[in-house]
Structure formats: C-alpha cells, structure tokens
Amino acid sequence: MLQIIIQGRGGQGAQTAGNLLAMAFFAAGRQVQAFSSYGGARRGTPVSSFIRVDDRPIRLRCDIERADAILCFDATLLDARLLAAAGPRTLIVVNSAQTTAHFADTLPAYRVISVDGIAISRRRGLGRIVNSALLGAFARAIEAPSFEVLKQTLTEEAPKLHAENIAACEDGYAWVDSQLQKAAA
Numbered sequence: 001m002l003q004i005i006i007q008g009r010g011g012q013g014a015q016t017a018g019n020l021l022a023m024a025f026f027a028a029g030r031q032v033q034a035f036s037s038y039g040g041a042r043r044g045t046p047v048s049s050f051i052r053v054d055d056r057p058i059r060l061r062c063d064i065e066r067a068d069a070i071l072c073f074d075a076t077l078l079d080a081r082l083l084a085a086a087g088p089r090t091l092i093v094v095n096s097a098q099t100t101a102h103f104a105d106t107l108p109a110y111r112v113i114s115v116d117g118i119a120i121s122r123r124r125g126l127g128r129i130v131n132s133a134l135l136g137a138f139a140r141a142i143e144a145p146s147f148e149v150l151k152q153t154l155t156e157e158a159p160k161l162h163a164e165n166i167a168a169c170e171d172g173y174a175w176v177d178s179q180l181q182k183a184a185a
Contacts, residue, residue, distance in 0.1 A: 001054040002051075005050055005070045005082070006021070006051070008047055010038065010045045012074065013073070013129060013130065017131040021138070027149050028144075031053070031058050032053055035050050037063075066086075066087055068090060069092070069138070072095065075094050090110065091142060092107075093137055093141050094114050095115060095117040099114055102114070113179055118130055120133040121133050125164045126165065132164075132166070132169040135150060136150065136170060137175060141176050141180070147170075154169055
C-alpha cells in the first residue's frame with residue numbers, strides 16, 4: 001500500500017491536488033482512499049490531504065502515521081510535526097526555490113527533491129497556483145500514476161486554464177526527471 005501526505009496552506013490548492021491525484025490513481029485502476037484535515041477554514045492555515053493507494057480494497061481507517069511519500073506545498077511546513085510522519089525511506093517533494101542540495105544539507109536524514117513550482121506556474125501563466133506543476137513533479141518522483149493518466153485527469157477535472165495546467169504539469173514532471181537523471185549519473 002502506498003501512503004501519501006500532501007501538506008499545504010489554505011488557499012494553495014493542497015486539497016485540490018490531493019483530489020486530483022486520487023482521481024488519477026483511480027483512473028489508473030487502483031483502489032484509493034482519500035481524506036483531508038484542516039484547522040481554521042481560512043487562507044494560510046495548514047491543511048493536509050491523505051491518500052492511500054493499493055491494488056486491493058483498502059480497509060484501514062486511521063490517519064497516516066508513516067508516509068511513503070510527502071508532497072509539501074510550502075517549505076516552512078517541513079517541521080517536526082510533518083517530519084514525524086516521515087521515515088528514512090520516505091520521499092519528500094517540496095515546493096521551494098532552494099535546491100535539492102540545500103535540503104540534503106538541512107535535512108540530511110530525509111530524501112528530498114525540491115521543485116520551484118511557483119516559477120513553473122508563473123512561466124505557464126498560472127501565477128501562484130502550483131497544483132499542476134507539483135503534481136507532475138510528484139508523479140515523476142514516485143513513478144505513479146503515469147503521466148498520461150495524470151494529464152487526462154487534469155484535462156477532465158481542472159476547473160479552468162486546461163492548457164496552462166497541462167504545460168505546468170509537464171514542466172514539473174520534466175524538472176524532477178532531469179534531477180533524477182543527474183543523481184543517477
């Protein structure tokens with residue numbers, strides 16, 4: 001079973017990203033469980049989206065205590081509370097202008113891939129809406145769902161700016177692909 005936490009702040013689109021990712025996994029024929037948690041219903045407060053993915057029905061009904069992967073929309077949220085759900089094998093994809101090497105120095109116990117989702121989104125005409133860029137990056141990092149399924153889900157479910165969202169998703173995917181190619185070389 002793959003267990004994912006998406007952490008963001010109200011207004012950043014973490015819940016929307018969680019819903020889109022869950023839909024993409026479901027479209028790929030996987031069993032999915034998705035739920036969210038948020039504090040005060042206002043912009044800027046921390047929000048979390050939780051996703052479980054498996055090939056069999058998911059009967060587990062509790063919070064995710066140990067994530068296989070974390071998508072963090074804001075590097076300031078990489079604090080003790082979120083990192084408590086991460087183990088040495090947890091992959092963390094973080095939205096940040098800081099490099100992956102920076103996080104290797106500041107969080108040496110974790111596998112972190114940094115992607116500048118805001119720069120990608122602005123370049124693609126989405127402003128500060130980073131969902132699609134981060135979903136593409138995350139899908140490449142965890143190698144699921146396939147890019148084609150994710151692209152189809154965005155095409156069908158993104159509320160607006162379909163071409164821009166697809167382009168940002170492609171750029172996020174390509175960014176992480178290039179980072180992983182460099183690391184393997």
